[in-house]
Amino acid sequence: HVENVQLAHKHIKEKRHKKNLEKQEEAELRSLAPPTGPQLSALDAVVAATARHHGVSRDDVAARRAAAHRLDDVISARLPGCRLRLYGSSATGLALKSSDVNVDVGGAPSPLTLAVVSLLPAEFCDAASDFHAKVPAVRCRHASSGLLFTVSSGNSLACLSSDHLAALSAREPRLAPLVLAFRHWARLVHLDVPGEGGLPSYCLALMVLHFLQQREPPLLPVYLDDKVPSPRRPAAVHFLVLNVVPAPFFLYLLTGCPPPLPLQAPLCWPRPVPAPLGLLWLELLAVLRPGAPLEDSVISVRLKEPLPREAKNWPRRRLAVEDPFSLKRNVARSLNSQMVFEYLQDRLRAAYRYFGHPSPPPPGAPPPPNQEVESRESSENQEVRKPGSTENQEVTLTESQEVEKPGSTENQEEVTLTDNQEMKSAESLENHEVTLTENQEVINAESLQKQEVRKSGSLENQEVTLTENQEVSQEASSKNQENPDWLTNQEVIQEVSCDKQEVLSENQEEVQYVFDKLILTGGKPPTVVCSVCKRDGHVRADCPDDFKRAELPPLPEPSEAFLRVLDGVCTACYLELCLSPLEQQRREQILSGLERFIRKEFDDKARLCLFGSSKNGFGFRDSDLDICMTLEGHRTAEKLNCKEIIEALAKVLKKHAGLRNILPITTAKVPIVKFEHRQSGLEGDISLYNTLAQHNTRMLATYAALDPRVQLLGYTMKVFAKRCDIGDASRGSLSSYAHILLVLYFLQQRRPPVIPVLQEIYDGEAAPRRPVDGWNAFFYDDLQRLVTRRPPLRGSNRESVGALWLGLLRFYTEEFDFKEEVVSVRSRRKISSFQKEWTNKSINIEDPFDLNHNLGAGVSRKMTNFIMKALINGRRLFGTPHFPPPGTEMDYFFDSRTLTDGELAPNDRCCRVCGKIGHYMKDCPRRRRMLI
Structure with a gap:
């Protein structure tokens, strides 16, 4: 007995209800009868029809290739030597009709090439660049065909993957229908968008390929198995797929223990293994459904035996799919939310229940009567019945009832059918009344012709439906009778007694299945998860952790008296902290x-x-x-x-x-x-x-000796960073060296400049070479000659140090764009983050000698927001004239609560023991020392 609504909510949220329901659902799945002949025939037809209806045809593939060749001609005419290569699902033939066309750029510098691609002729319209994505790309649309192109660079491994899948689909005809059906299912349940926490299409294809290799009997061979000599067998995890050769073989390369050991493995068996398509589809759902050991091992197409996650040092969470061409890459890493993973498991369970039922509810049938509805998980939008209401109530779904709003996957209802029904169901929304729209396409299993049927209510995204008059596949039926033991190799499809099979009515001979969005989702789309902050409720474009430049209020013109106050603050920073x-x-x-x-x-x-x-x-x-x-x-x-x-x-x-x-x-x-x-x-x-660091030290000392204002500003910047807690790279912010480079870059870009660029001053036409660790560590270090070489520079900028400090804060908050530009003290010319291919970083500061070293690479987006907030608050504090009492200037202008709004620096990436980044708590050196 529950006395009030609050206690009812608390009772409903108890985890035992969810666990009991999961146990009940698992028992129901295990009790499903083996598929009958008519059922396999219906599954064959719906999978094949779905692949044919939603997948690309040979003509579509040819059209995509022709459009890609045309784009190649346009680009090569502007950039000779640059070639485009088709990859992805359009190259493998495993694309949906709505899939975009992926093109890789090669033969020219990628930034230059992509910049040219963004200036295409009218034949390719709607060109838009996305240079700050994880993989910078240009998207455009082919005007005549309407195909959407995505042009990017650095996709050599993706091209090998495309060759891999294209060779497989050409030799195994059942691979393409399974992959296309699986991709269409993922699209219906909205799990195919990696940017929102879903899975990429390549991952779905690898999951199907792994299933075909692991089933008994396997339809495709694995690529290592017995081919690795026994002394090297423990190191089989280090073999990766190297290339696809014209013959039906793969080449392999051992990367873990030299010398390399090339191997060959067949792509497919000499003779195809018989198995009906519908049976494979049902087995695929059975293998991937909840209860299977998805979180214990890695899905790998290279090995027959299970690959434990410990072998790859991957956490045992959610899904792990290994890229055979890049062994350190988890293709399923975009599925980084536990909520989305639970939704994936829930939808796989629902799909297996629907397609595994021998007599699914046909479209348009009335809902089963006398359903007892129990609340599975309460939510804020869910109405809770009062304690005095009747427990067993009949539920009738009518057109006026609203389908449950999108939200958490836990907001579901458990439906228990009455005793006079043949089977229990755990979801009421999946077996409710489904009616077709007037323009709904129905595919007949015999004629496969589109027909029009009437409906009573609107239903979006209705998919392939089979008519009642289905023809039983004699071949599938005979194979199922010849090999009745196929179920022993599946974990959830169990044999039932002959008595249960005899109970099946004659109406089961007319079985039909449908890829319907409402049936497969239960009306509940997944929670949207941001790929940046990993929080739900928004996408990357709306992420609050992604810094966006905002309009800042104008500052008043500082008076000479106030600038003298700022001069004194900067001088005090130097005098109090400098080394004597x-x-x-x-x-x-x-x-x-x-x-x-x-x-x-x-x-x-x-x-x-x-x-x-x-x-x-x-x-x-x-x-x-x-x-x-x-x-x-x-x-x-x-x-x-x-x-x-x-x-x-x-x-x-x-x-x-x-x-x-x-x-x-x-x-x-x-x-x-x-x-x-x-x-x-x-x-x-x-x-x-660390010899390169010694040259950096000498160059900074030379800049400090050029002008006394350089030292004063450097000390002021370091005090500012220390007070705001943004000056420790080991805790995820910027190092003191990076802050000094920010000061030098500002002084070089000031108009007129305060200091020169020492690496651009030399005799002759080419810069001298001073090789250190593979880099040129040259800079002009003769101070006496520097004064005579560039007399116009000395004394041209006479701004006070206080005015320069205020100008620095305004420069990095008003003018400089950290997302688009790179802080580089080796050149007066501005360098974009796109040129450096550092577009996925929030702050980019180039080391003056090691040009591949980005000192801002370890700064997270959350820390970037914190740093920018400090700079903006510093701009407001130092830019608003105020005359604090003498002796309190440092406390006023460097008040950490004012500069950071009273917030602490983000530490979500820091070790809980030592407070540093770069390792987990279990690997903390200080923790190991404490244990010893």
Whole structure:
């Protein structure tokens, strides 16, 4: 007995109800009778008709290829040597009629090519570029055919995948109908949109291919199986598909343990294995339905035995589908929401129940009488009956009743049929009255001609329907009788006694199935999940974590008196925090003592050198000691095992009485040993052959010596970042080095500029070479000659440091577009993120020497919003004239609560133990040290 509505809601939400219902549904699925001859015939017809009706025909494929060739001619005429290649479902023949045409660009620089594609002639209209997608692309429409083209670059692996599936579909005729039917089912239930948490079409094809390989007897062979020699069998996980050759073979390459071992494997069996199409469709749904071990193993088309997720170090959540051409890639990674995964399981269960029932409710039939409806899961929009209402009530679905609104997949109703019915159903919305529209297309199993039928209510997306007069497939029936043991290889289709089969009425000889949206979804579309923040309720275009530039209110013109206040604030930042000569000398003494100890206890050829903030002119008094260690006789670290050296060095440093908290970090991009100096309290780290960083340090020191305002602004920026908690790259924000580059870039772009671009100053026509670690580390470092070489630059900008600081805040909030542009101090010319192919990053800051290093690559979109909020608030605070009492200027202008609106910096990507990014809690070095 429930006394009030609140308790009723609480009772309904208990998980035991859901678990009991799932157990009941699983029992119902297991009790389904084996498919009969008429049932297999109806399934054969509906799958084949769906593939034929919604899939592309040979003429459609030819038209797509012709349009792609025409686009290739247009592009190659503008960019000689550039060729386009068709890939994706249009190349494999596994496309729906509404699928777009995917084209890969090759033979020319991708940014230039895509820019040209965006300027197509009128024959290809509606051209629109999307350079900030995960894969930058240009979309256009072929005017005559209406086909939508998606042109992108870097799709070599996708082209191999297309060759793979095209070769398979040409040799196994049942693959294409199954894939097309599965794709059409996914489209009906809205699970084929990766950007909204669904699955890509390639993933659906791999799932069907894996099923055909794993069933008994298999229709297609796996590609490794017994072909790997027994000593190499444990390493079979490292084999990947290398290429498709003209013969029906694949080539393989062993990437895990050298030497490479090429292998060959057949695409298909010499003789086809008999199996009716309808039976394969039912088995496919049975294998993928809930209860199957989808979350325990990886779907792989390379191996016969199950591939555990531990072998690939993938989490045991949701779906994992391996790309045979890129073994580290999970094709199903777009399914990143548990709600969508549960919806997928629920729809697979519903589809298997519908297509596995020997006598499904025909379209237009009245609903079964005397249904007892129990609430499965309450929601805010669900009406809860009062305690005094009758428990057993008849439910009649009429046209005036509304279908349940889209929402959570848990808002369903459990329907229990009365005793006089043959079967129990767990969903009332799936077996309710379904009537056809006047223009509904009905496909007859015999004639397959389209007919018009009447309807009483509008129903959208009604699909392929079979007529009552279906012809039983003699071949399917005889094969089912010859091989009655096929059910033993399926987990959910169980044999029932002959008594149950005799109960089947004669009306079951006339079976019809329909791919209907309302039947397959129950009227409940999935929750939309954003691909950026992984939250539901919105798509990527409306994501609140994706920073969007907004119109900022204008600032008043600052007075000279207020600019003098800002000058004093910037000067105070420098005077309070800069390294004095005595402190610099103390750091050198610490370095010398540490070098003597290492040469004595570890290696007498070791040499230590300070770099970073201790030497670049922008160091704080508590800045870390960044130390680079090199070994005499080794110019580079190519022949050294850096990991072993770092671990051995850590053991030696633990013997040093003046150091504590020794921690080796060998998993970082540059392995280091962290330590803390007892006497001074300074933290430090030692890295091996970080020689490029030493050149960065020298260049920053040269910029700092060019103009005193450079140092003042650098210190002000670092204070601003520290107060806002946005200056620690190890916690997901920007490093202090990146903030200094922001200052230098602004001073170079200022009109007139304050400092030159040192990497653009040289004698001769070409820049000199100073190779370091494969990069050119040249910059003009002769300060005395620099003054005489560029006299117009010196003294041309006479703005005060306060005016420049306010200008910096306005520059990065009003003018500079972090999404479109790259911060690059090596060139005065602006560089776009599209040119660098860094379009999927929120903040792009190029290292001046290592041009592939983006210092903003580790900044998440949530952190980007936090950084931009701090800059915008700083612009408002420093741009609004205010004269705080003397001595309180620093507290007023650098108030963290004002600059960040009282919010803390995002830490969702940080380790819960050490607060750093780059590892999970289970792999935290500090946690391992605590356990030891």
